[in-house]
Amino acid sequence: MTLSFAPKDAEAWPLYALEPEDVDVWAAQQNDETQRWLKATGFSGAIGSVVLIPGAGGAPCAAVVGYGTAEQRKRHRFVLAAAVPGLAPGTYRIEQGPSQQDMANECLGWLLCGYSFNRYRDSSRKTARLLAPREIDADRVEIIANAEALTRELVNTPAADMGPEALEFACHKLAGQFGAQINVTTGDALLENNFPMIHAVGRAAAQAPRLIDMRWGKDGPMLTLVGKGVCFDTGGLNLKPGGSMGLMKKDMGGAANVIGLAQMIMALDLPIQLRVLIPAVENSVSSNSFRPQDILTSRKGLTVEINNTDAEGRLVLADALALADEEKPDMIISMATLTGAARVAVGPDLAPFYTDDETLAIELEQSGKREADPLWRMPFWEPYETMIEPGIADLDNAPSGGMAGSITAALFLRRFIDDCPRYAHFDIYSWQPRPAPGRSKGGFGQGPRAILGALGQALDL
Incomplete structure (x- = not known):
């Protein structure tokens, strides 16, 4: 599926997106x-309202849609x-409506309305197309829309067809498209190459665990993206109840999001050296599953x-983060x-x-607002460090008590970063529980557009 604007020479009806206070003014200018x-x-x-204006012979000659008030628009990510x-x-071509500042995001939302998950049932439908307004970078908007569609497709695909092998294939396909280099360490080779926790988590599954390592670009600052690729999570021997297992096909959402972000970066030909690391596993139950009270030694040497x-998830990420940190990327x-x-x-x-870098935090927050990809900063709260120190080993993967679970997980991951000056961790959901404008129910991207928009300043591009 390709999301795109209408051809530049296409005949188009004018579209007027009107705020309530503008309706009477616009109407007074019409016949x-x-x-x-x-x-x-x-x-x-009102937002979402549509009126087709009939022309000669009854065919539409224009469309008027509601754009709501400024206060109402705050409740919507993509208003148009x-x-x-x-x-x-x-x-359609937009004759009146979004400000120049909002136009690119509104056009992105329009394109994303064209996404549907059709792998198992054709649910595609004819949708209204849009001529790209002159004031936006149409190529960039299309690139972002199609990267988002890729992320959604990966998350929406069930684990039977999106296991570690299929996730690896998706990375090979992306690498081939943009001339990236890819190396994959699989099965017992993970132990031979010192990725013991990735191996421990994934060894019980039918498909062997693996670490996918993709590189692109030869010049510029070094950016490494690490995405959790748990293609299905039963909970292992601490088996999840059925109600908690229902959405676990999306537990590779971190991987899907970094793959989408990588596609944006490569398609836009940004002047950076990109590395993508994805530990791809399935957390299953078998005679060789790792067990509660086991003590694992990580790649970094921490127990x-x-x-x-x-x-x-934090276990497989820890080995990948340790590898990323060894290269000392920017x-x-x-x-x-x-x-x-x-x-x-x-x-x-x-x-x-999460990040300790105040400048990066500001850049990400501001970019999230600009790109309609909202973020919220959480703290690496130092007093909670003791919660992840069990005494019998260096670290505890699941502190008791249930308090501050996201923070303690982030603190756990930070222990595997020593030499990188700028680190940020995103604890995302990657799922739209109910359909919303531009966001179909199911998998979706959280954070990549905000990260993309922040890279220019963050990496001094």
Whole structure:
């Protein structure tokens, strides 16, 4: 599926996105028939409202959609997208509506309305197309939209067809598209190459665990993305109840998000050296599953007491982060569907992130607002360090008590970063529980657009 604007030479109907206070002003400038039609429909400029203006012969000649008030728009990420399902199939050009500052995001939302998950059932539908406004970078918007579609597709695909092998294949496909180099360490070779925790978590599954290592770009600052690729999480021997296992196909959402972000970076040809590390595993139950009370020795040499096999994501990330840190890149970003505690704290819309770098935190927060990809900074709270120190080993993968679960997980991961000057960790949900304008129910990207928008200043590009 490719999300794109209409061809530049396509015939298009004009579209007017009106705030409530502008409806009467706009109507007064139209002919009598249009004024009567608008009045008869009761159009008020409410978000999501649509009126097709009939022309000669009854065919539409224009469309008027509601853009709401400034206060109402604060409750919506993509306002214009709310009207797209109500528009007749055809092509439209925006004549009035979003400000220049908001135009690119509104156009992105429109394109994302065209995404549907069609792998098992054709649910595609004809949707209204948009001519790219002159004031936006249309190529950039299309690149971002299609990277988001890739992330959604990966998360939406069930584990039967998106296990470690399929996730590796997706990375090979992306690498081939952009001329990136890729190396994969699989099965017992993980032990031989000192990735013991990735091996321990994934060894019980039918498909062997693996570490995917992709590189692209030869010049510029070094950026390493690390994504949690737990393709399905049963909880291991600490088996999840059925209700908690239902969405575990999305436990590779961190990997899906860094893959989408990597596609954006490569397609935009940013002047950086990119590395993507994805520990791809399935946390399963078998005779050789790792056990509660086991003590694992990580790649870094830190020992980890296993107090819950369902806290496996931080284990596979730890080995990958240690590898990333050894190269001393300019920045490391990890992304993972790591804790339920993050969802309790901020819900499904916000992506919590952690960093000790104040400048980077500001850049990410500001970019999140600009790019309609909202973030919320969480603290690396030093007094909680003792909660991840069990006494019998260097670290505890699942502190008892249930308090501050997202923070303690982030503190755990930070222990594996020593030499990178800028590190940020994202504890994302990567799932849209209910459909919203531009956001279909199911997998979706959280954080990549904000990260992309912050890279220029963060890496001094």
